[in-house]
Amino acid sequence: MAQNTVQKTPVTMLGLGTMGTALARTWLAAGHPLTVWNRTPARAAALAAEGARVADTAAEAVAANTLIVLCLLDDTSVDVVLSGTDLADKDLVNLTTSTPAQARARAEWARERGARYLDGGIMAVPPMIGVPETGAYVFYSGSRELFERHQQTLGVPAGTTYVGKNAGFAALHDVALLSAMYGMFAGAAHAFALIRKEDIDPASLAPLLADWIVTMAPAVHQTADQLRSGDYTKGVVSNLAMQVAGTPTFLSTAEQQGVSPELLSPYFELMRRRLAEGSGEEDLTGVIDLLVH
Numbered sequence: 696m697a698q699n700t701v702q703k704t705p706v707t708m709l710g711l712g713t714m715g716t717a718l719a720r721t722w723l724a725a726g727h728p729l730t731v732w733n734r735t736p737a738r739a740a741a742l743a744a745e746g747a748r749v750a751d752t753a754a755e756a757v758a759a760n761t762l763i764v765l766c767l768l769d770d771t772s773v774d775v776v777l778s779g780t781d782l783a784d785k786d787l788v789n790l791t792t793s794t795p796a797q798a799r800a801r802a803e804w805a806r807e808r809g810a811r812y813l814d815g816g817i818m819a820v821p822p823m824i825g826v827p828e829t830g831a832y833v834f835y836s837g838s839r840e841l842f843e844r845h846q847q848t849l850g851v852p853a854g855t856t857y858v859g860k861n862a863g864f865a866a867l868h869d870v871a872l873l874s875a876m877y878g879m880f881a882g883a884a885h886a887f888a889l890i891r892k893e894d895i896d897p898a899s900l901a902p903l904l905a906d907w908i909v910t911m912a913p914a915v916h917q918t919a920d921q922l923r924s925g926d927y928t929k930g931v932v933s934n935l936a937m938q939v940a941g942t943p944t945f946l947s948t949a950e951q952q953g954v955s956p957e958l959l960s961p962y963f964e965l966m967r968r969r970l971a972e973g974s975g976e977e978d979l980t981g982v983i984d985l986l987v988h
Contacts, residue, residue: 795863816869
């Protein structure tokens with residue numbers, strides 16, 4: 696009986712750090728022919744044992760396949776690694792962390808060299824790659840045609856979310872979400888600092904804190920709705936004036952607990968500035984306008 700086989704798209708992977716290696720392993724496990732290259736050749740040894748072809752040079756790796764995926768240290772590394780390679784008619788997918796401006800410039804750089812370009816922002820850490828239940832995904836921006844052509848292959852290591860033809864949008868979404876994450880970490884750090892000197896087990900605060908963050912998270916939908924409508928008083932429950940009036944309690948508590956207010960003070964100052972503009976009936980959304988130059 697004849698056996699039906701589906702040819703998996705060959706992939707070239709440039710960069711075998713922790714994330715690059717995790718990506719490479721998922722493509723190998725899924726049966727994709729894989730060519731790899733890394734500046735430090737020893738990092739390719741384990742993948743070679745698993746079936747990857749190891750190229751001696753980046754140029755050789757690029758020449759091997761049409762789909763080229765990069766996961767390098769930074770944008771400068773992309774220049775260094777791809778210098779002297781022939782990118783004509785290649786599909787370049789850049790998963791190297793960069794700024795939106797760098798991504799847009801890289802897209803133009805690739806176009807000038809005859810390549811098609813997608814930029815990506817990975818919303819995961821390496822142990823999440825290739826494990827669907829972790830919810831790992833990658834933002835992609837740039838050529839929609841290129842995204843659709845390779846979506847099935849790109850979806851092997853992690854989910855795929857296309858965010859627009861502007862090549863900088865994947866990086867922008869990546870940094871926006873991670874910025875919110877660090878804001879959350881800052882709030883959690885302040886909360887733990889407040890109880891640090893007390894007879895309170897941090898492990899007892901942790902579930903309360905986690906549940907509270909989850910409860911508050913849907914507020915971002917109201918903020919988005921207010922930004923779209925321009926009406927910052929829409930659906931307000933606790934207005935800006937009331938919240939500003941409560942800030943001295945937070946600052947006094949921090950002082951009494953011997954905790955620096957430096958993680959809270961900048962936000963409170965923005966709230967006071969917005970209130971000074973006569974917007975006391977608004978939600979907190981107005982502080983966003985103070986941040987935008």
